[in-house]
Amino acid sequence: MTPLWIGIVALLVLFALFICAPLRLAPRLAASQGRFEREDGLGAANVRVFRSRLAALDTLRGEGGIDQADYVSARLELERKLLEESGVTQPAALASVESGRWLVLVGLLAAAGASLAAYHFAGSAGDLALYGVRQEVAASNDPSSAHYIARFEQEAERQPGNPSAWGLLYPLYRDAGRFDDAVRVLERVIALEGETPALLAELAQAKYFSVGRRMTPEVQRLAERVERLDPRQPTLHGMLGFDAFTRGEFQQAIDHWRLALAGQQDPASTRALREGIEIARQRLTASPAGGTGDSLPSTRQ
Template sequence: MTSLWIAFAVLLLPAIWLLILPLRQARALHDAQRDYEANDTTAEQNVAIYKRRLASLEAAKERGDIDEERFAEDRLELERSLLEDTTTVKRRPLKSYTSGRFVVPLVLLAVVGTSVVWYQFHGAEGDLVLLQTQRDVQNHPEGSLVMYIERMEEQAVLQPDNPNVWSELFPLYRQTGQAEKAVDALEHLIALEGRLAPLLAQLAQLRFFMEGRELTPEVQGLVDETLEQDPRQPTVLGLLGIHAFDAGNYETAIDRWRRAIANIQNQGTADSLREGIRVAQQRMGVAPDAASINQSPEASDGPGIRVEVSLDETLTERVSPQATVFVTARDIAGELPPLAIAQAQVSDLPATFVLDASNAMSPQASLDQVDEARLMVRVSPSGRATPQPGDLFGDLDSVAVGPVNDSDAVSVLIDSIFE
């Protein structure tokens, strides 16, 4: 945080300079004002004008142009005008250029104090501490997910009103199987952020799985409250689809999952729901819809890679079935953007993926531009695209890129933990 306060001090320097600048110019301004007042002839000019107008008025009286009464009125008006002009130019004594200097340091202190107090209430110092905590754990020789959770729990005590603390702890608890703590963190987040539909949906989903996939009165209440705010909320619709599927109500499950897919952004989750629709249709004895079927491994004719992804059985307890799986292909040198990306959920594993030009992030970097690629598979409980401590991963180097239909699938086992 030292660098942050140094940056604040540097930003305050221009403000301090603007406050001090008038003091540096005070003497010159004082001397200029004194010289101006010493050489000011405004009063003499006003008296000279009065005399000329009075002489002109007296000459008009002598010529008979005006009578005595008119002369008296015009003379009174001239005298009143002279009095007003001379009164206006009267000035207070010029003070010393050093007077009032004590106000400047008081203003400086007020500016600095106000800035510091404002930042304490409205700044992001707490979020910077969270970022530094994450970096410290990543760079620590013995850094681990357990250490990261302990450090975040310390921040939860120090920053109980910071919603980012609880939004970070919630997926960590869920990922490590600490369901009760995950619920507590999510409820803290809801208390701070309000009863927003996405947060209520996650709480409903968490309690739903904690209760053995049963719609208890508490879960039902959360579902109803969520749907009242957002009838298209995909997390809740997916939950209701699972409940209907477990009860054998396959038509209801298909309806819920289709509505969820229409409002979901995560492609991996959408593909998982499509697979659920396909299974439900099979159990009903009807032909699966074309739109409900994921792209089959034989659907690609261009160069690509067929990869079979599985999760080490010893790590299955460390992640939720809803955790996101990222399958990424990169060039061997690591100089280009990702050549292809696919997503799924842990519940889909083991699964076979086809990576080709259709999975490219941009036309400038795709698998049809290389002969070999490196495969990286990562499980992210938080769903973030960047690696986080505690993510699971597996990789495979120098994988040949060729016609997908003529090649066997390569296998990648997720068996390591990102520290």
């Protein structure tokens, strides 16, 4: 958790520096703007334009281009425009550089709150907590599976809507031989995540072992459903190969395990499947008519 919080704090500090930088520059900017407005040459430019036009008007009158009445009227118009432009260009008073500073603090607090809320609802806060629990359990002085299970049960109850929390319990229950509990947590994961071939295959396997390694109608229906969804699902074919082996159907077991091997990525499961295929071949050669096997590979994918 610590690196995450360090990262969050660092980002918020950078955000604060980015937001507060204009506040440090505000006094200088205000002084520069005031100086510019005081020394603004626009008014002087207007006067120069007025004088230039007035000189041209005087020249025109001297050359007899206009009479006295038109001259007076044109001069009044020039003076009126000068007054109007001078009035428009009067700058508004600058606001104090201290005004609005409290809005920056409000913005910083709002950004921090919004970031934490967004991470809580849309991020992986629950999975991060699970990671912390895994580190805690790994570093504990009690390496027993019972301690692992008890700690992850607590976390799953604390995060009832997090499928990852329940998913971590499944292999622990399975490896401890608690197949009824394995079925229960798998059904919880499926309810949260939805049905996928992989989860349904795991559920079929857990139910198969929970009833004493028997292919019950319920397990058969689940197996057929998975096969329709994913005909090459490795966990399913691992279980079906195991069942065929126990019934002495060694060629059928080999066929299923070959399919499982093609989709298997776990090295330990791959070794177990290869060993199972070799044992099934030996049994098939020694007793092609059938029989039951005893040294069976694990079907845990």
